[in-house]
Amino acid sequence: MGDGDAKDMITRAVELIRSRYKSDVPIIVRMDSGFMSEDLFAFLEELEVGYLCGGRNYIDIVHYMSCLGDSSWRHYFNPSYSIEHGTWKYFEFGSKCQHWSRFRHTTYELRYQADVSLGWETSF
DSSP: OOHHHHHHHHHHHHHHHHHHTOTTOOOEEEEOGGGOOHHHHHHHHHTTOEEEEOOOOOHHHHHHHHHSOGGGSEEEEOTTSOHHHHEEEEEEEEEOOTTOSSOEEEEEEEEEOSSTTTOEEEEO
C-alpha cells in the first residue's frame, strides 16, 4: 500500500468518524515504519489527525542514543507487569530525517530484558 492508498483510506475513515460521531473527536492513527514518510505525516497534520509511527533504527540515531549518559534517559515502570515486562527507558528529541522540511517529536525506547546479559533491547 502506497501513500496514496493510505491517504484515501484515512480520508474516508476520518470523514466517516467526523460525520457520524463528532466533528472534533480526537483521531490518532497508528502506523508501522513502512508508513514513515514526511508526505504522509504532513497529510495527517493537515487533517488535524494525530499519529504514532514506529520508526527505523537509522545509524546516526542509534549512534546518538549510544552516546547518551544514563541520566539523559527517563524511566518508566508499569506496576501491572513484572520488572521484566514493564520496565522501559526512553529519550525524547526532535528528529528530522535527511530530506524532511521540519523536525518531529520522536521517542526512542529501550525495553529491559530479564536476562541480565541482554540488558536493554532497542525499540524505536
